[in-house]
Amino acid sequence: MKPTKKPSKSPSANVPSHLESSAKKMAKFKEARESRRTLLTAAHQYIIEVLASALGLEDTVAEEFVLDSPSLAAFDDFFAKGGAQAIAFAYQESKVPGIECGRTFPGTEEGAKMLRLILANIKQTIFTGRCFFFTRSNVDSAISAKTIHQEIALVELDASGGVLRGQRELLSKIYLPAVSANEDWGILSNTDEGEKIKKAFTSAISNHIDFLEEAQMMIESIKLSKASGIDFSRFVTVEDMKAAGEDVNLMRKYEKVLMMWYKEIDQVLTKSDQIRKENEALGILIELKHWKKMCAEFSSVIEQTKGAEFKAVLNFLSANASKKIKIWQDLEIRLTEHLNEAKDSVKLLSILEKNCQPLYKFNPIAMAKTLQLITDLIFAMGYVSRFCSTPERITLLFIKVTNLMLTGCSAYITDNGSSPIWEQETEVLIKKIQDCMYLLREYQSCFYKTREETLKQMAAGKSIEVSGKPIFGKFRRFCQRLEKISQLMTTVKIFSSLSHANIEGIDFLAEKFQNIYINVKKDQENMLDHGKKAFDDEFAEFTSEINNLVLQLEDFMSSSISKKRSFLHALYLLQRFQKLNIPRLQVEISKNYNLILKRFVSELERVRKHYEFNREDPPLCRNMPPVAGRIRWVRNLLNKIQEPIRNIERNSDILTTTPDKEVVQLYHKTAAEFAEFQKYHHRVWLKEVAELRETLQVAYPKIQELLVSLAPKIQEVYQETKLMQKMGLHISEQAVWISLKAAQL
Structure with missing residues (x-):
């Protein structure tokens, strides 16, 4: 007979039943996760994208964290008509979620923690990291994907230092400054009652901030050590305490406990007296915070000294007349004084701080x-x-x-x-x-x-x-x-x-x-x-270099002006230096101006001498008629001295000394002589023309007419008239008549 062949087992038969069960559970959880994913709408995605942006995460990473939550009911409640006014999230260290979230985290041990974004329950979640709250003020209608960006607002709270501290920071650094800076209060604006309401509202926020600060201080206040090795329930009456006081070891135990508390309290008092290193920018505010903290610590210590254990130790040592009681009494007086000082300082500094608010603006x-x-x-x-x-x-x-x-x-x-x-x-x-x-x-x-x-x-x-x-x-x-x-x-x-x-x-x-300039600009921080x-x-070095630059600039200006042969060109150059508007050049500008002024005086004297020598018989241009030639000659002399003096007068701020004024007076005297010379010859010429008209009409009896003589004088009058007109001088009717006749002939 052939041996009977054993039936072969299927592969699944080799898998333990608990592994098969886990695989089925994982598949079920994954299916539930994907089902949650299909429920995500544009409104869900909007919130996820805002969270990802605030945390610096990829949108997909933030989405996976949200899907770790077993339910999205919080979203539904937040979006629904008449639903919740807020939905909360926390980004903090939390336990790695199990397979029930629908995914695994390879490489993590059971019970380990990781930084993750969680959909939080405000009443149950303990916040220890960055918290995000989406809020809405209107619950009368459902939130739609089209208007979600208008209907909800995001508030972030940092709870890494505690929720109380985070809430206080949020109110004091964001909400209170925003409320204080707001100028549009609607119907409350520009009314006395409105001002009172605004002040009351602002004051309520400030008071709540103070409350949170004091609460935080109380939480962080000093905790005295617990007494160990003593049964405080043994002694009820004074007689029991006195009888037990005969036990030296027991007395030492009680005294040791009291001295332990003494050292702890003394350390608190000594530390409060030490000089503090403070942020200067906070001014009175940091002083107020310090005394609030001291007040909280001293109050906490005094409250602890009123406890049953503390009283038991004091009663036992008092009943047995321990010398340590006197040491404690001295410390108690110090503690009370410190508390009174802290309370008094808080009261006064609070008033001062309110009036110091403008100093923070x-x-x-x-x-x-x-x-x-x-x-x-x-x-x-x-x-x-x-x-x-x-x-x-x-x-x-x-x-x-x-x-x-x-x-x-x-x-x-x-x-x-x-x-x-x-x-x-x-x-x-x-x-x-x-x-x-x-x-x-x-x-x-x-x-x-x-x-x-x-x-x-x-x-x-x-x-x-x-x-x-x-x-x-x-x-x-x-x-x-x-x-x-x-x-x-x-x-x-x-x-x-x-x-x-x-x-x-x-x-x-x-x-x-x-x-x-480049060298001094390098350091801006100091x-x-x-x-x-x-x-x-650096400023001293800058000043020294500028002084040297001024000296070089003065030398350059003086050298450049001295090279100009014409005093007028020298004056123009000086005025360019003056337009630089460098006050420290003013002294040197005045010196150079005086030198230019002396050159002008020399030129003026030369022109005067030339005038005096040639006034009777001026040198005329070729073919120039005598009267117009004399007038043009004296005008040329006037132009030589007139342009510089006008230029100087336009800059009258430099005409401040007596010599300056004397030069101007000399110019005006010379110009007046030139003007008189011109007027005299012009007046004589007009007279001659008037007399000449009668002599130029010649009578011819044969034709019984008056004809204009073609004598050379006519040509001269014609030329004089043309030049007089060009120079803008007055022309008489006689001169015009003679010129017209001469032109016709």
Whole structure:
């Protein structure tokens, strides 16, 4: 008989039943995931794309994270009419989802965590990362894909430091500034009642921010260590405690616990007294936050000292007259004093902080308007609070105000860092610098005025001598730096005219200035930081190089002018240098002008001598008639001296000295003589022409007519008349008649 063959098993028979079950579950979960994917609409995709953009993820990655959720019901509820007003997401470390999400995460261990985007439940999810809330204000209609971008808004909250901290940051840095900056309040605008409502609303936000801050401080406050090794329920009566106090080891245990708490509390108090390194830009705000934190810590410690264990230890040691009780009592007094100081400081600084709000707006003019009130408040704190009644505390508050103003001025000058100094118009920058200097003057005026009034009002024994030196020293140095910046920018603008100067040979000086400008422009970071001396060294070097450039420019100007043979050309060149508008050249321009003026005087004297020598018989051009020739001759002499003096008079700002005026007087005297010479010969000529008309008419009896004589005098009158007309002189009717007759003949 052949052996019986065993039936072969199918491949699936070798697979364990639990693996087969897992595969079926995975297939089922994948099918459910794909089913969820088919439910995604354009509205779903819009939200996914916004989340991906905010997180810097690919749209597909964000979509897969959303599909990890077992249900999309939250979306449906958010989109539906009358549905939820918000839908939340969190991007934070969470457990790696299991196979029920419909996909696997190879390489991850069971229970491991990964950074992922989750569809959150606001009531159940513990937020520890970046949170995103999509909200809508209108639930009367369903959200459609076409209008979703108009119907919903996105709010992001960073809960990495805690939800309370994240909510406070969101309100204080986004919502409160946005509400404060809003100008369109609809029907609330421009009405007294509306203003009250707006202030109440803003105040409510501020109060909620303060509440969140205090709550956060309480959570983070000091926790005293727990006592161990002691059964506090053993002793009820004083007699029991006294009897147990005979046990030396037990007494030591109780004293050790009390000293443990003592050291912890003493450490808190000592730390609060230490000098803090602060952000100067926050000013009074950081001081207020510090005292709020101290108040929360001291209150927390005192509350803990009222606990059952603490009282049990104190009662036990008191019943047994332990020497450690006196040490604790001294510490308790210190703790109470610190708490009272913290509460008092919080109360006063809160009032001061509200009035310091304009200092955060980075506008020196707006800051100046509130300085008197701030100054009055700080001095008032000196005699209404025993904790702020020392010169050191008052000075510290003023220094914080100063630091806040310095930060605001720096932001004002640079448009909050968006406009570097070198990229601004010089006039705009100088105006900003002047505003900052005005703020310092107002600050000093308010301070010294209030200080004097306060000293008069306060009793002699309680007067507080507050020095202005530590308060204004930094601000003064800052303004000194601003003055240097102003000088630097003004100098750069003035000497930039060299690049556009139409003066032959000045190019090498313009190039030299450009090199100076490039070198000083390299460092922009240290310009407003008056604590860094690098800029001062660079400014000193810049000033030295500009001084050398001015000397070279003066030499070049004097050399160029001296080479001009004509004093008129020299004057024109001098005026080109004057148009550069470089104030430091003014002295040298005046010197060169005086030299040119002397050359003009020499020319004027030469012309006068020539006139005096030739006035009786002037040298005339060839074929020039005598009268018109004399007039043209004297006019040419007048033109030689007239154009320079008119040019000088147009620049009357340089005619300031007595010699200048004497030269002008000499010119006017000479010009008057020339004008009189012209008038005299013109007048004589008109008279001669009038007499000549009668003699030029000759009678011929045979033909019984008067005819014009063709004598040479007619030709002369004709020529004179033509020239007189060209020179714009008056022509008589006789001269016109003779000229017409001569032309006809």
